[in-house]
Amino acid sequence: MPIDMSTSRSDAALPETADTPAPTATPTRTAPRRNHDDAPDTLGRFQRLAELPPGPQRDAVRDELVTAWLPMAHRIAGRFRDRGESLEDLRQVAALGLVKAVDRFDPSRGAFESYAVPTITGEIKRHFRDRMWALRVPRRVQELRNKVRVARRELIQNPGAPEPSVADIAGHTGLTEEEVAAGLEALESFSTLSLDAELPAGDDGYSLSDTLGGPDASFDIVIDRESAKEGLRRLPERERAILYMRFFEDMTQSRIADKLGISQMHVSRLISRSCARVREEVLGRRGAGSGPVA
Numbered sequence: 001m002p003i004d005m006s007t008s009r010s011d012a013a014l015p016e017t018a019d020t021p022a023p024t025a026t027p028t029r030t031a032p033r034r035n036h037d038d039a040p041d042t043l044g045r046f047q048r049l050a051e052l053p054p055g056p057q058r059d060a061v062r063d064e065l066v067t068a069w070l071p072m073a074h075r076i077a078g079r080f081r082d083r084g085e086s087l088e089d090l091r092q093v094a095a096l097g098l099v100k101a102v103d104r105f106d107p108s109r110g111a112f113e114s115y116a117v118p119t120i121t122g123e124i125k126r127h128f129r130d131r132m133w134a135l136r137v138p139r140r141v142q143e144l145r146n147k148v149r150v151a152r153r154e155l156i157q158n159p160g161a162p163e164p165s166v167a168d169i170a171g172h173t174g175l176t177e178e179e180v181a182a183g184l185e186a187l188e189s190f191s192t193l194s195l196d197a198e199l200p201a202g203d204d205g206y207s208l209s210d211t212l213g214g215p216d217a218s219f220d221i222v223i224d225r226e227s228a229k230e231g232l233r234r235l236p237e238r239e240r241a242i243l244y245m246r247f248f249e250d251m252t253q254s255r256i257a258d259k260l261g262i263s264q265m266h267v268s269r270l271i272s273r274s275c276a277r278v279r280e281e282v283l284g285r286r287g288a289g290s291g292p293v294a
Contacts, residue, residue, distance in 0.1 A: 039113050040068045046107040065102050066095075069116065073098040076120050083128070090124060097123030141186045147173050148183030227285075231278035239274040246271060 045065055052058035077094035081087050097120035105115050129142055151172045155164040164172070169180045195209040232240060238260070245251040245259070253271070257264040 039072060042068055042112065043107060046105060046112060049102075050107055062102060066099055069098055069102070069112070070095060072113070072116070073120050076117065077124065080124055080128070085128070090127075093124050093127045094120050097121075141182055144175065144179050144183035145186035146183075147175065148180055149187060227282045228278050230285075231281040234281070235274055235277070239270055242267060242270055243274055 042065055045061055045068075049058060049061045049065065052061060073094040074091050077087065077090040080090055098116060100123065101112070101116040101119040104119075105112055109115075129139065148169055151169050152164055155161060155168060155172060166177050166180050166184070169175070169184075170177045173180070175183070195212070196207050198207055232243070235243070242256055242260070245256050246253070251259075253264045253267045257267045260267070
């Protein structure tokens with residue numbers, strides 16, 4: 001007769017007695033919350049701080065709390081190293097955020113660490129946003145820059161991966177191509193390049209300052225010409241013709257004299273007198289701050 005192995009094993013089990021307790025379900029263990037070594041128990045001091053009035057005693061308790069939690073602030077600052085700012089400066093910013101957290105913390109609302117961590121982190125992020133950019137960039141553009149930077153790093157992390165295009169980054173982040181373009185431009189705005197920095201150009205390099213233009217002296221000439229225009233219109237026709245031939249056609253005084261049938265000395269006097277008249281009118285208008293002088 002075939003034997004049912006499942007029932008035979010069950011039947012073979014020993015009966016339950018007082019010496020053989022019934023099997024019970026294994027209790028599930030909940031892993032305790034891991035506290036960092038730099039998270040001291042300071043609830044009592046925070047409660048005391050909240051009760052003390054302003055004064056030396058309260059300041060002393062406040063200093064004790066800041067000192068006790070300073071290692072945690074330094075740990076948070078270490079997360080932002082290698083981003084263009086020295087670790088010592090980041091620790092100073094984190095310490096400032098810690099002081100703000102100690103001053104604003106209400107011990108009746110929970111653990112200090114839960115309040116201090118986002119406060120210190122936010123202070124460091126504001127430092128990067130407001131102090132580290134070479135150019136003032138709107139916050140929205142800064143956020144686009146961070147998204148584009150992270151997406152680009154993720155797309156090229158595999159060996160041999162090509163440089164992602166704007167469309168690739170847009171598809172990876174869910175941004176529009178216009179937003180990705182703005183983020184890519186902001187990548188170049190975090191730091192500036194010295195005008196004396198050498199740029200590669202074939203065999204011979206050149207500095208950025210070599211590509212910049214200089215002031216154009218012709219702008220001053222344009223201003224002078226516009227200022228003299230009214231005075232020139234007031235001159236007699238012959239004086240205007242002489243000045244035109246001398247300064248625009250570059251004719252000598254002798255040639256002008258031959259053309260007009262007068263002496264070269266007379267031409268010289270007319271040029272000097274006409275220039276003096278125009279100069280006086282221009283200076284007179286500038287001194288009076290009004291329109292042309294009649």
